[in-house]
Amino acid sequence: MRFSLKPQDDTFYAFFNDAAENIRRGVGILAELGDDAPDFQKISERLVDVEHDNDQLTHRLFNKVNSTFVTPMDRTDMYHLAGKLDDILDHIEAAANLVYLYGLSDLPALPREMIEQITVLTQQAELLVEFMPKLKGLNASMQDFWVECNRLENDGDRAYRMLLVRLYSGEYPALTVMKLKEVGDELEAACDSFESVSNVVESVYVKES
Amino acid sequence: MRFSLKPQDDTFYAFFNDAAENIRRGVGILAELGDDAPDFQKISERLVDVEHDNDQLTHRLFNKVNSTFVTPMDRTDMYHLAGKLDDILDHIEAAANLVYLYGLSDLPALPREMIEQITVLTQQAELLVEFMPKLKGLNASMQDFWVECNRLENDGDRAYRMLLVRLYSGEYPALTVMKLKEVGDELEAACDSFESVSNVVESVYVKES
Amino acid sequence: MRFSLKPQDDTFYAFFNDAAENIRRGVGILAELGDDAPDFQKISERLVDVEHDNDQLTHRLFNKVNSTFVTPMDRTDMYHLAGKLDDILDHIEAAANLVYLYGLSDLPALPREMIEQITVLTQQAELLVEFMPKLKGLNASMQDFWVECNRLENDGDRAYRMLLVRLYSGEYPALTVMKLKEVGDELEAACDSFESVSNVVESVYVKES
Numbered sequence A, B, C: 001m002r003f004s005l006k007p008q009d010d011t012f013y014a015f016f017n018d019a020a021e022n023i024r025r026g027v028g029i030l031a032e033l034g035d036d037a038p039d040f041q042k043i044s045e046r047l048v049d050v051e052h053d054n055d056q057l058t059h060r061l062f063n064k065v066n067s068t069f070v071t072p073m074d075r076t077d078m079y080h081l082a083g084k085l086d087d088i089l090d091h092i093e094a095a096a097n098l099v100y101l102y103g104l105s106d107l108p109a110l111p112r113e114m115i116e117q118i119t120v121l122t123q124q125a126e127l128l129v130e131f132m133p134k135l136k137g138l139n140a141s142m143q144d145f146w147v148e149c150n151r152l153e154n155d156g157d158r159a160y161r162m163l164l165v166r167l168y169s170g171e172y173p174a175l176t177v178m179k180l181k182e183v184g185d186e187l188e189a190a191c192d193s194f195e196s197v198s199n200v201v202e203s204v205y206v207k208e209s
Helices: A009-034 A040-067 A075-101 A112-135 A142-167 A174-208 B009-034 B040-066 B075-101 B112-135 B142-167 B174-208 C009-034 C040-067 C075-101 C112-135 C142-167 C174-208
Strands: none
Touching: A009 A040, A009 A075, A009 A112, A040 A075, A040 C174, A075 A174, A075 C142, A075 C174, A112 A142, A112 A174, A142 A174, A142 B075, A174 B040, A174 B075, A174 B174, A174 C174, B009 B040, B009 B075, B009 B112, B040 B075, B075 B174, B112 B142, B112 B174, B142 B174, B142 C075, B174 C040, B174 C075, B174 C174, C009 C040, C009 C075, C009 C112, C040 C075, C075 C174, C112 C142, C112 C174, C142 C174
């Protein structure tokens, strides 16, 4: 209840909720890579737009932070959290862009393990949208958030490692392996960025508690 | 002597000592990769156990931090330090697991430069076990710790660069190069994580002094 | 004007200006890779010297920070900023060293996109030298610094992605692709480090304002 007397705090929390929703939207578009005959170019272009929306959200938050005397969370923490949320969309946009740029659309399908990476990202985005509104109260239930984040990040690591095993199995020519690995690396980085978000939230909690 | 009146502080420092010991244990298992005819699967499985022990240590530390009113170091710093120690074992476990998963056991031997990377990690782990008990006093002798850490990290960088030169020499097929590089990258990341530990300790020292 | 009564502050700001100048010198040497028939070994050796000069600068700053009671910026921030400046030269030195070590001098020329990465680094270094002296006042004009940093980092990302497309086009043999990618990765990391510098400056500004 310590923040209840500062009504404008809601603007800050609303930003983080909007960013989470925007990430879910981005991951939803990325997941279309698993459809039959996806339009790789369109997916990439739509993700550039989503990333752009996020840049504008972040910009508005920073202006608000700079023009507000008392902020509900430490300025540096809000700054950090916004940066990590931004990283998620950067990596997702990069993954989709590389699929298109490298002409991986010529493959019969993306490797199953890569689609599994995207499934984990979808679950992480859902979790983020579910827990972000609870950031305001920062109560003990947040513990569930980072336990679950950690579990999903382990799932993501496993999918990534299985992708590498597949890529190095000799099924693809060397250059195709390199291209696919580049994409898998971006998806893995997006997965790690979700965990970084959880780590920032956890460190805020540790400080405030 | 500033902490001498808070007897429970020792629990915090004991955690960091235990984590250092655990890391030395992990690096010792990793070093068996340089033996004649090592059991790659067993090494990987034993390292999963060591990493799991570390996760439990970290979990106990975080609970302790959350339930203690006055902590001997800044909460965020303890949190950071535990995270960096955790990173070391993550990378070591990953390296051993990839050697096994990629079937690199089929090579007559791992490249000599990779064994040199592991030798550096062994020296870094010894250094950590030696200096961690001095964290409590945080006196000027810690300066030796980070000077030495820096020196070992340079040794590690050199071993890694020589590994890359060897891998790109044309001695191995392209896919084998990629697999070996993946392993070398994890060893290099473990080496860098040791230096991150040293950086956190140094920044604590800068703040406290 | 808040620091005007502490004359020795200038020593701290002088360090950051010297570090920026040193980085510009390093990037200037790196840019010689784009000349006709460059001496790859000499370029690499000269960059080792520049990096060494920077290590000494950093060492002097840390001693100063440790022996000064009131510092003009938060100790941890100065520590961070020096570390990020150091990262830039580490990556630049590594890039030039890998070009030499891998014998990439045998290629008719480095890929055009790689020279474009170096052009972006040159612009980033100029920007750093221009804005570093304004760190002392930390006034609103710093906003231009990070807006411009962000723009250049996007240019760098684009050059890097175009390099990857070229490398994976089938023009080079697989091992050459791997070597060139290693170099491009270091250049990209240098470009990202410039943005990290800007992020640290921005977070200092957010805290102080």
